[in-house]
Amino acid sequence: MKNLILISVVMSVLLLTGCNEQEQRPKSRAVYMLLDTSGTYTEELAKAQKIINYLLMSLNSGDSIAVARIDSGSFSEKDIIAKVTFDSRPSTVNEQKRAFKRKMDAFIETARGSAHTDISGGILQAGEYLTETGADERYALIFSDLEEDLEKGQVRDFLIPLVDIKVIALNVTKLRSDNVDPRDYLHRLEAWEQRVQQGGGSWKVVNDLERLDSLLKL
Amino acid sequence: MNVTDLLMVWSDSPGVSFAIWLALLVLVMYLARMPAHQLIRSVSGTLHGALRLAARSLRKMEERLSARNKEVILSNGRDAAERAIEREFHRVNAVVSRDLAAYPAIHREIKEAIERIEADYQKASDVPPLPPAWLDAVDTISKVAKGGDSTVARILENIAETLEDAHRETLKAWQDSSRERHGLLKAMQPQWRQLQQSVGQAQGAVAGLDARTQSIDAHMQHYEEIRRGEDHAARMLTSSSLTQFFISGLVLVIAILGGVINFQLIALPMSEMVGGTSQLGPLRTADVAAMVIIMVEVAMGLFLLESLRITRLFPVIGSMDDAMRKRMIVITFSILFILASIEASLAYMRDLLAMDREAIAQSLAGSGVVEAQFRWIPSIGQMVMGFILPFTLAFVAIPLESFIHSSRTVMGIALSGLLRSIAFGLRLLGNLGYQAGKVLVSLYDLVIMLPLRIEQMANGLGRRREPSLHEDHEDELPVDVLPTRPATK
Numbered sequence: 289m290k291n292l293i294l295i296s297v298v299m300s301v302l303l304l305t306g307c308n309e310q311e312q313r314p315k316s317r318a319v320y321m322l323l324d325t326s327g328t329y330t331e332e333l334a335k336a337q338k339i340i341n342y343l344l345m346s347l348n349s350g351d352s353i354a355v356a357r358i359d360s361g362s363f364s365e366k367d368i369i370a371k372v373t374f375d376s377r378p379s380t381v382n383e384q385k386r387a388f389k390r391k392m393d394a395f396i397e398t399a400r401g402s403a404h405t406d407i408s409g410g411i412l413q414a415g416e417y418l419t420e421t422g423a424d425e426r427y428a429l430i431f432s433d434l435e436e437d438l439e440k441g442q443v444r445d446f447l448i449p450l451v452d453i454k455v456i457a458l459n460v461t462k463l464r465s466d467n468v469d470p471r472d473y474l475h476r477l478e479a480w481e482q483r484v485q486q487g488g489g490s491w492k493v494v495n496d497l498e499r500l501d502s503l504l505k506l
Numbered sequence: 507m508n509v510t511d512l513l514m515v516w517s518d519s520p521g522v523s524f525a526i527w528l529a530l531l532v533l534v535m536y537l538a539r540m541p542a543h544q545l546i547r548s549v550s551g552t553l554h555g556a557l558r559l560a561a562r563s564l565r566k567m568e569e570r571l572s573a574r575n576k577e578v579i580l581s582n583g584r585d586a587a588e589r590a591i592e593r594e595f596h597r598v599n600a601v602v603s604r605d606l607a608a609y610p611a612i613h614r615e616i617k618e619a620i621e622r623i624e625a626d627y628q629k630a631s632d633v634p635p636l637p638p639a640w641l642d643a644v645d646t647i648s649k650v651a652k653g654g655d656s657t658v659a660r661i662l663e664n665i666a667e668t669l670e671d672a673h674r675e676t677l678k679a680w681q682d683s684s685r686e687r688h689g690l691l692k693a694m695q696p697q698w699r700q701l702q703q704s705v706g707q708a709q710g711a712v713a714g715l716d717a718r719t720q721s722i723d724a725h726m727q728h729y730e731e732i733r734r735g736e737d738h739a740a741r742m743l744t745s746s747s748l749t750q751f752f753i754s755g756l757v758l759v760i761a762i763l764g765g766v767i768n769f770q771l772i773a774l775p776m777s778e779m780v781g782g783t784s785q786l787g788p789l790r791t792a793d794v795a796a797m798v799i800i801m802v803e804v805a806m807g808l809f810l811l812e813s814l815r816i817t818r819l820f821p822v823i824g825s826m827d828d829a830m831r832k833r834m835i836v837i838t839f840s841i842l843f844i845l846a847s848i849e850a851s852l853a854y855m856r857d858l859l860a861m862d863r864e865a866i867a868q869s870l871a872g873s874g875v876v877e878a879q880f881r882w883i884p885s886i887g888q889m890v891m892g893f894i895l896p897f898t899l900a901f902v903a904i905p906l907e908s909f910i911h912s913s914r915t916v917m918g919i920a921l922s923g924l925l926r927s928i929a930f931g932l933r934l935l936g937n938l939g940y941q942a943g944k945v946l947v948s949l950y951d952l953v954i955m956l957p958l959r960i961e962q963m964a965n966g967l968g969r970r971r972e973p974s975l976h977e978d979h980e981d982e983l984p985v986d987v988l989p990t991r992p993a994t995k
Contacts, residue, residue, distance in 0.1 A: 341870040376784065377781065381782075386866060
């Protein structure tokens with residue numbers, strides 16, 4: 289019996305060390321992606337589709353993903369285009385990914401530009417969603433030029449709670465005015481960084497979409 | 507007041523101040539010479555004694571451990587020799603019951619064959635019929651000159667014809683007789699062959715027995731050596747244990763790698779059964795479930811080989827009666843077979859999942875789904891692997907038994923070597939400490955060389971030279987403190 293216990297312990301340790309690291313550490317992840325649909329930025333949505341596909345490939349059982357648009361009033365569940373928490377069974381996960389992709393393809397084909405750009409509302413909505421998921425790693429991806437254009441009367445100048453959320457700004461395109469004075473672009477990025485960090489989150493900018501492999505390893 | 511101020515307390519000149527401090531130091535050291543020497547000797551002697559004592563204790567412990575190791579080795583060797591002898595006797599029993607049990611029948615066959623051959627030989631040796639005795643007389647008469655008498659000539663011709671007829675008949679009878687003898691001799695041929703075959707069978711059985719008895723003799727000789735507790739036998743068994751340890755260790759590593767491959771085959775599809783997100787502590791439940799299946803397979807393999815009496819890890823199973831053991835064999839083999847079938851199906855499911863994942867990856871990457879050719883080959887390969895690996899893992903019990911048995915010996919040897927090394931190190935440190943004490947005493951006297959010389963000159967009436975303090979005090983050392991010199995052989 290002693291021998292059997294010894295064998296069991298040795299075999300268990302060796303077998304488990306034989307598994308790869310990813311399998312040993314199944315941390316759940318949640319991603320909330322904001323798509324800017326204001327003005328001419330809708331032309332960039334094809335790039336967003338690539339990012340969403342990459343995210344779908346990277347996420348596994350137990351992970352959550354939601355994609356929402358940034359429009360005139362983004363602090364609303366109605367702006368969520370698609371959201372899913374992947375099932376524990378791998379076969380179901382594949383079906384969920386297919387369905388999600390179909391929804392996103394349909395949205396991108398029919399997307400129309402909005403009059404205003406409420407980024408703060410979108411981030412607030414993202415923070416709520418990500419906190420609700422209870423995931424170990426939380427990511428808020430902002431696919432936007434980060435130029436906020438609020439509707440008259442909207443109040444957004446308050447602290448957005450983003451504790452333990454990694455905020456990644458993607459494809460932050462330069463505006464025409466940025467070309468006149470590049471400091472505008474830098475100030476815009478800096479302002480958002482400060483706002484995110486004040487809310488307890490971390491900040492990163494990824495403009496080179498060829499380097500998506502580092503997206504979820506902030 | 508800092509150190510520099512203290513140094514310069516005697517004079518503003520650093521050289522003078524340093525010289526005064528040095529003179530004071532030498533004076534103090536000269537005055538404290540005897541107690542300082544005693545202190546140094548006492549410390550070095552105590553250190554030396556304590557370390558030697560510790561070394562001696564370790565040495566004794568190592569001797570006891572070595573004796574225990576030898577006992578274990580001889581005990582294992584005795585068990586192995588007994589098993590080998592038992593196995594040889596089983597083989598002898600098998601040879602006797604298989605070949606020599608039929609010996610009376612073979613003997614009877616040989617006897618009957620010999621009798622038949624003898625009878626046929628007797629028949630074959632019969633003398634062929636001779637021509638009648640009067641034929642010589644007739645032959646003589648037939649050769650007499652015929653003369654001119656026609657009657658006589660006719661009579662003689664008749665006689666000659668009669669003679670030729672008789673000759674032909676005799677020749678025919680002789681030919682018939684020869685043919686009959688040849689027939690008999692020909693009929694003896696299969697009997698000879700049968701006889702040769704029967705004798706060959708008996709010889710084979712006896713030769714097999716002879717080989718077995720030689721092997722038993724060798725085993726018995728080895729067993730006797732072990733029983734006498736000879737060092738030669740112990741050394742042989744130790745060497746054998748080390749070989750077993752490394753070989754079985756290597757095979758176990760291979761088996762573990764096989765287990766890891768097996769784990770990879772079934773871990774993913776296990777997620778379909780127990781879910782991919784639930785966890786048991788820091789581990790995924792699917793991983794734990796896959797590991798448990800593999801462990802159960804290994805356990806079933808252990809029980810199976812134990813029931814077959816190939817291994818002897820569990821005396822309870824080995825001592826069961828034959829009927830119960832057979833039941834255990836059937837049960838463990840059935841469970842192993844079922845688990846192997848489950849693994850084969852899981853491996854197939856893994857392949858399906860991998861294909862599905864590949865398809866969705868291609869779809870997400872924007873490329874069309876490509877149907878790979880000959881995709882069935884890896885599918886079948888995975889299924890076969892999933893079915894074979896559990897049975898392969900079942901055999902891990904054999905190297906495991908060798909590893910466990912030999913590891914006792916190897917660990918004993920390693921521990922013994924470690925104790926010996928520590929004892930040597932302690933002994934070395936003790937001697938170094940003692941010698942360092944002597945060096946310190948000499949250094950001390952070197953520092954106070956000047957006042958010592960003055961003292962020597964002042965007391966120099968009877969003594970020309972102050973004997974070395976090192977020599978003076980060596981005799982004062984306690985006996986147990988002095989280093990032991992190795993005995994000259």
